Structure formats: structure tokens, C-alpha cells
């Protein structure tokens with residue numbers, strides 16, 4: 001499905017109660033700002049981001065060892081950011097951007113995540129919102145099968 005916010009193929013597509021579909025990160029950005037569906041303006045409940053309705057339901061047994069279709073191969077490195085009691089994996093697209101900046105030898109890079117600009121600092125290994133320098137989170141580069149809470153705020 002195409003995402004009406006970023007106009008790309010939706011990554012981690014979710015469906016709102018009104019039936020409209022978006023990337024999880026796109027609607028997260030919208031929800032944090034306006035709390036309304038970007039298309040029909042129907043309100044988004046405050047707990048929706050904690051329990052989003054993922055469009056692609058894993059068929060059969062849904063153990064956490066099941067690989068999501070967009071997961072990178074196990075011999076590649078992916079990026080994680082720190083949560084309250086564990087690590088979240090960046091979404092695949094963001095992780096690839098961070099990895100290519102890291103491999104390019106950059107000391108830092110700037111990314112748009114859920115509608116906010118983030119600074120990724122490779123020297124000190126943290127991320128922060130550009131307009132909220134106080135809110136830093138540690139980041140790490142690890143294998144895709146490292147311990148994680150989920151991907152980009154979606155629990156696995």
C-alpha cells in the first residue's frame with residue numbers, strides 16, 4: 001500500500017480505525033502533532049501508537065523469532081536506539097541511511113524520523129532531536145538478531 005503522507009510504499013503499514021493506511025512512522029509523526037487522521041481528520045486515540053494495527057499480519061505461529069519480510073539478512077549490521085528498558089531497532093529505511101552515513105566515515109548525520117529532525121552522533125553514539133538537545137538516547141550498531149523490544153516503536 002502507498003502511504004499518503006510520504007507518498008512512498010508504506011513501511012510497517014498500519015491501519016487506523018477509520019480504515020486509512022500509513023507507514024507507522026508517518027502516522028506517528030502526524031498523531032504527535034494533530035492527533036487526527038491525515039486524510040479524514042478522524043481523531044486518533046492517545047493509546048493507538050502503543051497498540052497500532054499492523055496491516056501485514058504474520059500468518060501461522062507468531063513467535064518473536066519469525067522474521068519480518070523487510071528484515072535485513074543476518075550478516076548485515078543494523079542500528080538500535082535506547083528505550084526505557086531495552087533497545088529498539090530503527091526501521092529498515094532509517095537503519096540503512098544511518099549505516100551508509102557511518103560507513104561513509106561521517107561523524108554525524110541528520111535524519112527525518114516521524115516528522116522530526118534527529119541528529120545522529122557517531123562519535124558519542126547518541127541521537128537527539130534537533131530542537132530538543134536535552135533529550136538524548138544512546139544508539140548502537142549490532143546484528144539484526146540482537147536483543148530488542150521491537151522495531152521503531154512497534155513491539156515484536
Ligand SMILES: [Zn+2]
Nearest residue numbers: 003006023026
Ligand atoms: Zn509514509
Ligand SMILES: [Zn+2]
Nearest residue numbers: 018020037040
Ligand atoms: Zn482516516
